[in-house]
Amino acid sequence: MREDDLRQMIGRVKRGDMSRRAFVRRMAAVGITAPMATQILAVAGAASAQAQSVPAYPFTTPGGGGELKILYWQAATLLNPHFAVGTTNQEAARVFYEPLAGWAEDGTLYPILAAEIPSIENGGLAEDGRSVTWKLKRGVKWHDGQDFTADDVIFNWEYGRNPATAAVTSGSYRQVNAVKVDDYTVRVEFEQPTPFWADAFVATRGMMIPKHLFQDFVGANSRDAPANLRPVGTSAYRFVSFTPGDTLRAERNPNYHMPGRPFFDTLEVKGGGDAVSAARAVLQTADFDYAWNLQVEDEILLRLESAGRGRVNIVASGAIEHIQLNSTDPNTEVDGERAHHSTQHPAFRDGAVREAMALLVDRDSIQRFIYGRGGVATPNFLNNPPRFRSDNLSYEFNIDRANQMLDAAGWTRGQGGIRQKDGVRLRFLFQTSVNAPRQRVQQIIRQACQRAGIELELKAVTASVFFSSDVGNPDTYTKFYADMQMYNTTMPQADPQLFMNQFTSWEVAKRENSWQGRNITRWRSEEYDQAFRAAEAEMDPVARAALFIRMNDLVIRGGHIIPLLNRNTVSGSVNNLAHVLSGWDNTHWMLSDWHRRS
Amino acid sequence: MTQYLIRRLMIAIPSLLGISVILFTILALAPGDPFEELATNPAIPPDVRANLRASLGLDDPIHQRYFAWLFAMLRGEWGYSFVSRAPVGDLILQRLPTTLVVIGASQILALCIALPVGIYAATRPYSIFDQIANTLAFVGFSLPTFFTGLLFILLFSIWLDWLPFIYRANIDATGWRWWWEHLRQSIMPVMVLGLFQGAAWTRFVRSAVLDVIRLDHVTTARSKGLPEGRVIRRHIVRNALIPVVTLVALQMPIVFGGAIVTEQIFRIPGIGSLLISSILANDTPVIMAVTFVFAILVITFNLIADILYGWLDPRISYR
Numbered sequence: 001m002r003e004d005d006l007r008q009m010i011g012r013v014k015r016g017d018m019s020r021r022a023f024v025r026r027m028a029a030v031g032i033t034a035p036m037a038t039q040i041l042a043v044a045g046a047a048s049a050q051a052q053s054v055p056a057y058p059f060t061t062p063g064g065g066g067e068l069k070i071l072y073w074q075a076a077t078l079l080n081p082h083f084a085v086g087t088t089n090q091e092a093a094r095v096f097y098e099p100l101a102g103w104a105e106d107g108t109l110y111p112i113l114a115a116e117i118p119s120i121e122n123g124g125l126a127e128d129g130r131s132v133t134w135k136l137k138r139g140v141k142w143h144d145g146q147d148f149t150a151d152d153v154i155f156n157w158e159y160g161r162n163p164a165t166a167a168v169t170s171g172s173y174r175q176v177n178a179v180k181v182d183d184y185t186v187r188v189e190f191e192q193p194t195p196f197w198a199d200a201f202v203a204t205r206g207m208m209i210p211k212h213l214f215q216d217f218v219g220a221n222s223r224d225a226p227a228n229l230r231p232v233g234t235s236a237y238r239f240v241s242f243t244p245g246d247t248l249r250a251e252r253n254p255n256y257h258m259p260g261r262p263f264f265d266t267l268e269v270k271g272g273g274d275a276v277s278a279a280r281a282v283l284q285t286a287d288f289d290y291a292w293n294l295q296v297e298d299e300i301l302l303r304l305e306s307a308g309r310g311r312v313n314i315v316a317s318g319a320i321e322h323i324q325l326n327s328t329d330p331n332t333e334v335d336g337e338r339a340h341h342s343t344q345h346p347a348f349r350d351g352a353v354r355e356a357m358a359l360l361v362d363r364d365s366i367q368r369f370i371y372g373r374g375g376v377a378t379p380n381f382l383n384n385p386p387r388f389r390s391d392n393l394s395y396e397f398n399i400d401r402a403n404q405m406l407d408a409a410g411w412t413r414g415q416g417g418i419r420q421k422d423g424v425r426l427r428f429l430f431q432t433s434v435n436a437p438r439q440r441v442q443q444i445i446r447q448a449c450q451r452a453g454i455e456l457e458l459k460a461v462t463a464s465v466f467f468s469s470d471v472g473n474p475d476t477y478t479k480f481y482a483d484m485q486m487y488n489t490t491m492p493q494a495d496p497q498l499f500m501n502q503f504t505s506w507e508v509a510k511r512e513n514s515w516q517g518r519n520i521t522r523w524r525s526e527e528y529d530q531a532f533r534a535a536e537a538e539m540d541p542v543a544r545a546a547l548f549i550r551m552n553d554l555v556i557r558g559g560h561i562i563p564l565l566n567r568n569t570v571s572g573s574v575n576n577l578a579h580v581l582s583g584w585d586n587t588h589w590m591l592s593d594w595h596r597r598s
Numbered sequence: 599m600t601q602y603l604i605r606r607l608m609i610a611i612p613s614l615l616g617i618s619v620i621l622f623t624i625l626a627l628a629p630g631d632p633f634e635e636l637a638t639n640p641a642i643p644p645d646v647r648a649n650l651r652a653s654l655g656l657d658d659p660i661h662q663r664y665f666a667w668l669f670a671m672l673r674g675e676w677g678y679s680f681v682s683r684a685p686v687g688d689l690i691l692q693r694l695p696t697t698l699v700v701i702g703a704s705q706i707l708a709l710c711i712a713l714p715v716g717i718y719a720a721t722r723p724y725s726i727f728d729q730i731a732n733t734l735a736f737v738g739f740s741l742p743t744f745f746t747g748l749l750f751i752l753l754f755s756i757w758l759d760w761l762p763f764i765y766r767a768n769i770d771a772t773g774w775r776w777w778w779e780h781l782r783q784s785i786m787p788v789m790v791l792g793l794f795q796g797a798a799w800t801r802f803v804r805s806a807v808l809d810v811i812r813l814d815h816v817t818t819a820r821s822k823g824l825p826e827g828r829v830i831r832r833h834i835v836r837n838a839l840i841p842v843v844t845l846v847a848l849q850m851p852i853v854f855g856g857a858i859v860t861e862q863i864f865r866i867p868g869i870g871s872l873l874i875s876s877i878l879a880n881d882t883p884v885i886m887a888v889t890f891v892f893a894i895l896v897i898t899f900n901l902i903a904d905i906l907y908g909w910l911d912p913r914i915s916y917r
Binding site for chain 2: 067071075077078080083085163166167168170171223228229241243244245246247249266268270272273277280281284285287288464465468470472473475513514516517518
């Protein structure tokens with residue numbers, strides 16, 4: 001899509017000739033994520049970016065729904081959203097705490113503690129992109145009866161950005177400035193024009209904790225706050241009891257700020273065990289109402305579903321399971337550092353080898369036989385929504401072509417049928433984390449490679465080691481002391497800026513930054529860097545979207561990334577449970593609206 | 599006796615210290631950290647992760663961390679869990695009652711099976727009953743608890759739909775219903791643990807009774823014309839139980855270990871599942887505390903076994 005077309009379409013939305021939903025759909029078709037599309041509209045001043053995809057809530061009087069039982073196969077250990085290391089803790093915190101706004105399934109913002117979503121027309125959004133003003137909903141009370149005001153919002157900003165607090169949300173708060181305008185208005189100011197302004201105070205990163213209970217626990221003593229384990233929030237359910245690593249119990253908040261909600265009288269979130277038996281407890285025996293993140297082979301889920309008591313929910317997300325081909329040489333030391341960014345991989349520096357590797361990955365079979373409904377095979381690294389298929393890129397599984405390509409490039413079969421050229425043999429170490437589907441994918445790729453004269457040595461590292469930031473450990477994914485590796489990168493934010501910075505040259509993981517850089521393949525491209533810098537400063541949403549699409553194409557054409565599947569989140573629920581899920585926000589983001597169908 | 603006790607306790611201190619050094623070193627050398635999920639999340643800058651590591655003291659040298667832990671321990675502070683930021687002592691206390699109830703009930707069940715069956719089988723060796731009991735005992739302790747656990751779930755929860763397979767520590771009910779719900783959800787885990795332990799003990803009781811039954815004093819008692827029941831109760835079982843009691847005491851820590859797997863299968867919020875989830879999350883302070891509690895249990899029950907032994911068998915003296 002050209003810029004002109006886009007401008008015309010925005011014009012049609014402004015005039016009311018085209019619905020906002022139709023616009024989002026058209027944008028999706030050209031590879032612009034739904035959240036991006038709505039932000040384009042917001043910045044372009046076309047209609048307020050209010051979610052249209054949250055289904056209507058059918059009740060007018062709260063309560064009377066009995067018990068809601070939710071099962072997580074990992075267990076929450078802590079209920080402070082600023083310390084929520086993993087998804088499970090974020091979800092548990094979200095039961096009690098709410099952000100100013102959340103992301104609906106179609107990628108639009110939905111106001112929760114905010115009175116409205118900021119836009120250019122309502123004056124919330126500065127035209128230069130340097131500030132956004134949030135108006136807070138009035139009459140919202142904390143569970144203990146105190147008023148929720150702008151002071152609480154400012155406190156969360158101070159709390160999150162304080163380095164001594166060591167909050168995981170600090171990335172969202174330390175580079176912005178928050179100003180209290182009045183008791184119910186807060187302005188967020190940015191140093192640079194910021195096209196994606198909906199990060200601080202929004203969704204997972206924006207859950208509000210009460211100032212009056214946490215103000216004495218900022219910084220080094222933050223871990224001593226009693227409210228870390230006994231939350232007082234603003235949500236539809238208030239705290240009853242919590243056993244870390246096991247059960248969380250809550251009851252209906254009679255003073256909830258949304259009318260008619262919630263439906264259930266009590267809530268139990270049980271944790272622990274394994275994914276398969278969690279699926280069983282919902283789909284087969286219906287002991288529980290909802291089971292989170294069912295990372296179970298689709299075959300098993302289909303069998304359990306056939307019991308007829310529950311169903312599997314598939315929600316699209318931005319997560320991408322992909323293979324990385326190292327651009328540096330993991331077997332040569334430079335200044336005592338392996339995979340040094342100044343080296344080149346002896347085999348992968350040849351474009352023909354990289355292209356052949358991509359041809360040897362049978363994505364369709366991997367989707368069909370391993371991930372099932374849990375993922376969609378894709379040629380792109382940045383793909384949202386899942387139905388997006390770039391015009392520019394495609395994928396193919398073709399062993400013959402891979403063979404021809406390698407023959408043409410001079411890689412001849414040598415001893416044991418393994419190809420070689422100038423003393424370099426096509427024998428690669430392929431690592432990933434211990435995880436049954438990943439090990440099966442490794443096998444499938446190894447078999448295809450064998451038929452093309454490439455030998456793969458497979459390695460699986462325990463997830464807690466592979467993904468650790470332990471500088472002393474050689475097996476972490478950031479060190480990448482292997483030729484190839486495979487894992488899943490999540491895209492928790494609806495904007496691709498943070499997601500795509502993992503291919504910039506300044507993010508290269510190396511010893512100087514304790515391998516904390518996010519560019520793991522160490523692939524560098526001046527063109528990419530320029531496109532990224534341009535996108536960071538680009539306030540024109542149309543030009544910015546085009547830049548991200550170009551970045552995706554550059555990465556894929558560079559050949560060091562082979563995308564496999566765009567992963568979906570898979571959950572299970574009993575037949576009569578009606579819930580509001582979103583791939584851009586937590587499972588519990590609209591827990592207030594969950595109810596039972598009669 | 600007192601002197602013996604004091605001496606044993608004095609020996610326990612260096613052994614506990616040694617155990618703690620070994621445990622701590624192994625845990626410190628083990629790779630990984632509790633922030634695995636932060637790693638693939640692009641919204642979290644890597645330096646935030648590094649800052650978190652540093653704030654938990656994970657980057658300090660091992661010996662420094664060990665002494666910090668040891669001195670805190672001596673002051674009675676068990677430290678804070680990395681992942682829940684709650685005091686480790688609280689976490690353990692929260693879970694102790696559930697573990698004790700489940701393990702206690704299963705041990706009682708095991709004894710209720712092992713004693714009568716073992717004794718009856720031994721008094722009629724190689725009878726049909728003895729053969730059946732022996733075979734079942736073999737089967738019982740050959741099947742690991744994780745297998746019988748899954749088997750029970752499949753049978754009683756999935757096919758028959760009689761019992762719940764997810765244990766819930768807080769049940770919203772009062773009076774009889776509360777007891778009933780707790781009983782229903784405890785049946786399977788208690789059976790799994792109890793039957794396994796019972797099978798092992800049955801064989802032990804049987805052989806202990808068989809050893810005693812051939813002794814001269816039993817023949818004397820019988821020849822005095824005492825009724826058979828009295829001979830068994832007063833002259834055989836009493837003597838045969840001496841090694842059994844010590845065995846039960848010595849096996850207590852092992853039972854705690856065996857309960858780990860069972861707790862995981864049935865989602866029982868006990869010490870065992872705390873240990874497993876802490877190991878998976880690399881939550882060193884909790885792993886350290888739980889394993890240390892196990893170490894204390896082993897040493898204490900060893901001591902109890904030795905003391906019981908002397909009390910039951912006056913021929914043994916303490917010097």
